[in-house]
Amino acid sequence: MNPQPKLALTLGDPAGIGTEIVLKALADPLLYKMLSTITVVGDRSQVQNIYLSLKDHTNLPLADPDSFEMLDTATQEPIAIGVGNAASGAASFTYLDTAIAQALAGKFDAIVTAPIAKSAWKLAGHHYPGQTELLAERSGVEEFGMLFVGRSPHTGWILRTLLATVHIPLSEVTQALTPDLIERKLELLRRSLLKDFGLSQARIAIAGINPHSGEQGQLGTEEQEWLNPLLKQWNHKYPDFPVDGAIPPDTMWVKPAQAWYESDRIYVGHEAYLAMYHDQGLIPVKLLAFDRAVNTTIGLPFVRTSPDHGTAFDIAGKGIANPASLIESIFLAADLASHHKAKSVVANE
Ligand SMILES: NC(=O)C1=CN([C@@H]2O[C@H](COP(=O)(O)OP(=O)(O)OC[C@H]3O[C@@H](n4cnc5c(N)ncnc54)[C@H](O)[C@@H]3O)[C@@H](O)[C@H]2O)C=CC1
Numbered sequence: 272m273n274p275q276p277k278l279a280l281t282l283g284d285p286a287g288i289g290t291e292i293v294l295k296a297l298a299d300p301l302l303y304k305m306l307s308t309i310t311v312v313g314d315r316s317q318v319q320n321i322y323l324s325l326k327d328h329t330n331l332p333l334a335d336p337d338s339f340e341m342l343d344t345a346t347q348e349p350i351a352i353g354v355g356n357a358a359s360g361a362a363s364f365t366y367l368d369t370a371i372a373q374a375l376a377g378k379f380d381a382i383v384t385a386p387i388a389k390s391a392w393k394l395a396g397h398h399y400p401g402q403t404e405l406l407a408e409r410s411g412v413e414e415f416g417m418l419f420v421g422r423s424p425h426t427g428w429i430l431r432t433l434l435a436t437v438h439i440p441l442s443e444v445t446q447a448l449t450p451d452l453i454e455r456k457l458e459l460l461r462r463s464l465l466k467d468f469g470l471s472q473a474r475i476a477i478a479g480i481n482p483h484s485g486e487q488g489q490l491g492t493e494e495q496e497w498l499n500p501l502l503k504q505w506n507h508k509y510p511d512f513p514v515d516g517a518i519p520p521d522t523m524w525v526k527p528a529q530a531w532y533e534s535d536r537i538y539v540g541h542e543a544y545l546a547m548y549h550d551q552g553l554i555p556v557k558l559l560a561f562d563r564a565v566n567t568t569i570g571l572p573f574v575r576t577s578p579d580h581g582t583a584f585d586i587a588g589k590g591i592a593n594p595a596s597l598i599e600s601i602f603l604a605a606d607l608a609s610h611h612k613a614k615s616v617v618a619n620e
């Protein structure tokens with residue numbers, strides 16, 4: 272039988288809500304059976320301090336730091352809660368870097384990351400757009416992507432959204448969106464649907480770039496000039512992973528929203544969506560699923576998941592942070608990693 276996958280759980284930015292949601296998640300009865308498979312990566316004394324300061328005034332129970340495994344990654348200096356700074360950026364960078372090194376050495380099958388602040392990484396001298404790019408660089412992969420996954424609590428339907436471009440200024444988006452990029456993202460998504468999610472057939476919906484997908488060239492020409500012809504070629508090449516589009520971006524999310532909320536409708540819809548830029552994809556994801564969507568990095572040699580929210584500095588230390596998206600991230604990491612392990616067992620047989 273397959274052993275359960277081993278998960279690293281990093282604390283994220285210590286000035287944010289990371290430690291609080293980790294302690295809340297690990298106290299959740301749903302996670303109880305998985306506790307022995309999880310190693311928290313971060314500063315033990317900081318965890319102890321947050322536990323002592325919050326345990327008598329939070330809205331949810333906290334796990335006692337003695338009840339779980341920790342890989343102690345002590346930080347250089349005490350960190351005040353509520354504002355990301357160079358010290359908190361240095362700490363969250365070290366937690367993630369430590370977890371990556373251990374995952375690459377085979378000690379972990381998956382990394383679940385609590386949120387970091389990119390601005391704090393920059394203050395600490397680490398110039399990465401986010402955790403995703405550090406994970407990819409350390410793993411030596413060039414093709415990787417940011418995929419958000421959320422299961423509807425109303426209908427059980429799963430919304431999967433890949434971003435074609437991620438953390439770049441809006442003014443750079445149209446230059447970044449090239450036929451080569453879209454083809455690579457579609458291929459990454461196809462492989463992930465096949466290998467990570469076990470779907471041998473899936474429909475993909477792709478959003479246009481311009482209002483009304485260009486309105487036949489009147490509101491932008493990318494769709495007519497190269498996006499629609501590229502999709503035609505793709506559909507010829509991969510009939511099991513057909514792409515619908517380019518769908519006008521303002522209406523693309525109507526059917527997913529119905530599938531999310533309305534169990535009486537039969538939505539024979541798309542297994543995945545490709546959004547052209549960060550907010551085109553993440554506004555609908557967060558409107559529908561802020562408390563449960565999971566950010567997963569596809570294309571890595573190990574599994575990586577993270578909540579869809581950030582460090583929430585405005586509520587850090589108040590005991591009111593919601594751990595739901597982190598809990599979903601832990602479940603998804605375990606699922607995806609079990610799937611990978613099962614496949615590698617079959618491959619070695
Ligand atoms: N996975 C990651 O590492 C992510 C990191 N970030 C980083 O987080 C920092 C802050 O970003 P913001 O845009 O302010 O987004 P945010 O998600 O941290 O906060 C947005 C709003 O949602 C609330 N919120 C967020 N998570 C919550 C939770 N678990 N429970 C209750 N309320 C919650 C906050 O209090 C705030 O009002 C930025 O530096 C950004 O780069 C943002 C998104 C993801």
Ligand SMILES: NCC(=O)COP(=O)(O)O
Nearest residue numbers: 400401402403404566577
């Ligand atoms: N908006 C998603 C996000 O900021 C996640 O970034 P990353 O740190 O996971 O790369």
